[in-house]
Amino acid sequence: MVSEHTPSDELSADDHLGTGRAPGKDAAGHAQRADWNPRGPRVRRDPVAAYDALRDQCPVARGPDGAWTLFSHADVVGTSLDHSTFSNAVSRHLQVPNGMDGAEHSAYRAVVDRYFTPGRMRDLEPVVRRVATELVAAVEVPGRVDAVVVGARFAVRAQSAWLGWPEELEEELLGWVEENRSATRSRDRARTAAVARHFTAIIRSLTDARRDAGDDAPDDVTTELVRDRVDGRPLTDEEIVSILRNWTGGDLGSMALCAGVVLTYLADHPDLQEHLRAGVPDRELDRTLDEILRIDDPFVSNRRIAVEPVTIRGRQVAAGDQVLVSWTAANRDPAVFGDPDAFDPDAHAPYNLVWGIGKHVCPGRPLATLELRALTRAVLAATTAVEPDPDHPREREQPPAGGWVTAPLVLR
Numbered sequence: 471m472v473s474e475h476t477p478s479d480e481l482s483a484d485d486h487l488g489t490g491r492a493p494g495k496d497a498a499g500h501a502q503r504a505d506w507n508p509r510g511p512r513v514r515r516d517p518v519a520a521y522d523a524l525r526d527q528c529p530v531a532r533g534p535d536g537a538w539t540l541f542s543h544a545d546v547v548g549t550s551l552d553h554s555t556f557s558n559a560v561s562r563h564l565q566v567p568n569g570m571d572g573a574e575h576s577a578y579r580a581v582v583d584r585y586f587t588p589g590r591m592r593d594l595e596p597v598v599r600r601v602a603t604e605l606v607a608a609v610e611v612p613g614r615v616d617a618v619v620v621g622a623r624f625a626v627r628a629q630s631a632w633l634g635w636p637e638e639l640e641e642e643l644l645g646w647v648e649e650n651r652s653a654t655r656s657r658d659r660a661r662t663a664a665v666a667r668h669f670t671a672i673i674r675s676l677t678d679a680r681r682d683a684g685d686d687a688p689d690d691v692t693t694e695l696v697r698d699r700v701d702g703r704p705l706t707d708e709e710i711v712s713i714l715r716n717w718t719g720g721d722l723g724s725m726a727l728c729a730g731v732v733l734t735y736l737a738d739h740p741d742l743q744e745h746l747r748a749g750v751p752d753r754e755l756d757r758t759l760d761e762i763l764r765i766d767d768p769f770v771s772n773r774r775i776a777v778e779p780v781t782i783r784g785r786q787v788a789a790g791d792q793v794l795v796s797w798t799a800a801n802r803d804p805a806v807f808g809d810p811d812a813f814d815p816d817a818h819a820p821y822n823l824v825w826g827i828g829k830h831v832c833p834g835r836p837l838a839t840l841e842l843r844a845l846t847r848a849v850l851a852a853t854t855a856v857e858p859d860p861d862h863p864r865e866r867e868q869p870p871a872g873g874w875v876t877a878p879l880v881l882r
């Protein structure tokens with residue numbers, strides 16, 4: 471993607487590999503009717519309801535560009551675990567590690583995983599908590615906020631603190647998140663490419679500065695990555711940029727959307743809010759956050775490519791076809807969760823797909839959870855109530871992302 475890790479990889483419009491044949495045609499070149507339009511009025515009106523309906527009526531659906539979307543929990547899990555039929559090499563750009571398969575993926579994934587160990591997260595926790603507390607302290611209480619705006623700023627600050635990036639970059643990064651969002655929606659390749667170049671330039675300035683500083687480089691995660699190795703050799707500049715882009719590019723947006731979903735859910739569920747205010751251990755809070763995100767998963771889907779012909783629920787997927795796994799729809803599949811809106815963190819945890827499943831399961835989950843936990847605790851600690859804003863309506867984020875684009879709340 472421009473950033474590799476966006477809610478649905480759609481940012482990679484400019485990375486798009488294509489299926490090697492005309493959109494909407496089958497292997498023999500016959501035109502095929504699309505089953506749905508991922509950006510049509512029905513989805514735009516109420517994305518979650520549209521995905522629910524598709525899962526019931528057409529769980530393996532072909533879009534106008536010929537890509538398949540899988541909506542059921544069973545198909546999403548089956549596809550995500552079948553690494554020999556479905557490849558992650560969906561982009562012509564280097565994507566470390568998400569665009570890789572097999573042994574190559576494992577080698578780079580081992581590098582990435584070292585940055586999210588429990589010990590590292592423990593050390594980082596006070597830093598992220600401080601970032602959250604300071605940010606919330608600057609918000610007027612009583613007052614009104616947009617949870618997504620707060621989430622975006624928090625994500626940039628928390629990630630910058632983690633990576634050792636300067637505070638002066640905050641506004642540029644926030645601007646970039648917004649640019650990235652609108653370029654993705656425009657589906658204009660020139661715009662997404664320009665946004666990608668902008669991000670590469672930001673990252674290069676940080677990595678070059680560390681290389682130039684040599685032994686005097688700051689002792690932070692970015693320096694560590696610049697000096698890191700894979701398969702016994704130093705990472706290349708291109709690999710470092712890709713990893714950092716993957717960690718920040720898409721996730722700043724995802725974190726903001728997650729914050730919006732979590733805080734609006736708490737505003738809509740005062741009993742749950744009261745329960746959390748009374749004090750719950752981290753483990754319970756983390757499960758609560760996962761369950762809220764399961765019910766309204768803003769990280770909508772990821773893409774695979776079929777490397778051989780495969781039949782899914784009677785639909786013939788050809789080799790080279792793109793296949794999207796819809797986390798949002800799978801996470802609300804009544805076959806697994808019964809009433810998708812029923813809040814039952816413990817019972818649903820084993821089936822929750824918010825962080826994916828299989829070899830590409832989110833390595834950043836511990837960090838994302840730490841951040842969301844810190845923000846939620848800080849907001850609850852600074853207020854006596856979080857309520858929906860009756861004067862400003864919420865607005866749904868549009869595909870390819872999910873959640874809310876504006877989530878106005880009243881803080882008391």
Ligand code: HEM
Pocket residue numbers: 475550566567568569579582716717718721724725728769772773797823824825826827829830831832833834835837838
């Ligand atoms: C903010 C909430 C986040 C959500 C909901 C989320 C969700 C996901 C999901 C569903 C996948 C699986 C993708 C696939 O199967 O194709 C994934 C992969 C990934 N995530 Fe996250 N993520 C989040 C935050 C983060 C953060 C903060 C980082 C790092 C700082 C991160 C780094 C990655 C990477 C590198 C991958 C690719 C892993 C691979 O291909 O092996 N994510 N994420």
